Amino acid sequence: MLKNSTLKLPCIVDQATEEFADGMLIGDLDAQLQDAILTDYPQATADQFICSEHLVHYRMAKMDQMIQKDYQANKKINHRLTQILAKNTYQVVDVNRQLENSLTFGQKVADAVARFGGSWAFIIIFIGIMLLWMFVNLLQLFGLHFDPYPFILLNLFLSMVAAIQAPLIMMSQNRAAEYDRLQAVNDFRVNSKSEEEIRVLHTKVDHVIQEDTPNLLEIQKMQTQMLGEIQSQINELRRLQAKQS
Numbered sequence: 001m002l003k004n005s006t007l008k009l010p011c012i013v014d015q016a017t018e019e020f021a022d023g024m025l026i027g028d029l030d031a032q033l034q035d036a037i038l039t040d041y042p043q044a045t046a047d048q049f050i051c052s053e054h055l056v057h058y059r060m061a062k063m064d065q066m067i068q069k070d071y072q073a074n075k076k077i078n079h080r081l082t083q084i085l086a087k088n089t090y091q092v093v094d095v096n097r098q099l100e101n102s103l104t105f106g107q108k109v110a111d112a113v114a115r116f117g118g119s120w121a122f123i124i125i126f127i128g129i130m131l132l133w134m135f136v137n138l139l140q141l142f143g144l145h146f147d148p149y150p151f152i153l154l155n156l157f158l159s160m161v162a163a164i165q166a167p168l169i170m171m172s173q174n175r176a177a178e179y180d181r182l183q184a185v186n187d188f189r190v191n192s193k194s195e196e197e198i199r200v201l202h203t204k205v206d207h208v209i210q211e212d213t214p215n216l217l218e219i220q221k222m223q224t225q226m227l228g229e230i231q232s233q234i235n236e237l238r239r240l241q242a243k244q245s
Contacts, residue, residue: 009049012041016051023051033058056226063219077204107175114172117165130154 007020026034027046036058038044050058103111116122133154137147147153 011051011054012037012044012048013050013054018049018051020049022053023049023055025049029055032062036061052226059222059226063222066219074204077200080200107171110168110171111175113165113168117169130158 008017009020009023010017011023012026025046026037026044026048029037029050033055034046037050133147134151135141136144137151138149
């Protein structure tokens with residue numbers, strides 16, 4: 001609606017007569033300002049007038065509400081993120097150090113046997129001992145012939161070594177399975193913590209994009225409107241002074 005500076009209307013707040021250029025009709029305001037005015041003045045209608053002096057209070061109250069709402073939302077998100085970062089249930093542990101500190105003497109022996117039994121050094125030494133054993137007994141070197149063919153004593157020793165080595169290797173495999181289990185639990189905790197942190201950060205970014213930025217633009221719009229109305233009043237005063245002079 002075009003403003004006619006010669007038209008004068010009563011303000012709904014104090015009933016003071018003001019020029020139309022010094023205010024706005026309630027129907028021309030946005031819905032939130034209309035609701036605020038209607039809360040204080042339920043009898044108000046869309047074609048009634050409110051002067052700029054009183055309208056600025058409603059606009060300031062709206063900006064305060066928008067800023068306070070954004071502040072509370074950001075505070076809530078930051079508090080949630082702080083709680084996630086402070087959770088002891090998501091404490092990351094060094095699995096290797098934890099297992100090393102809990103090793104018993106028997107478990108250390110089992111790990112050492114498993115490492116040595118699965119190496120080329122063990123295979124070469126073991127084959128060398130068997131060949132030496134067989135050559136000594138076949139060729140009767142140094143006058144020794146304590147285990148004639150078919151090397152029954154050698155088979156007995158081999159069976160004893162296998163019987164002793166197998167449980168030790170299984171103990172070491174159990175240790176490896178325990179390590180894998182602890183590592184999986186640790187990875188799950190890390191992934192859960194990272195996922196929750198990312199979710200909260202996404203919430204914060206979405207809040208900034210969907211609420212903070214539009215609210216800032218709305219506040220800038222209201223400030224621009226207020227500056228425009230102030231400029232209109234100044235121009236009107238200048239025109240009156242020019243006519244009087």
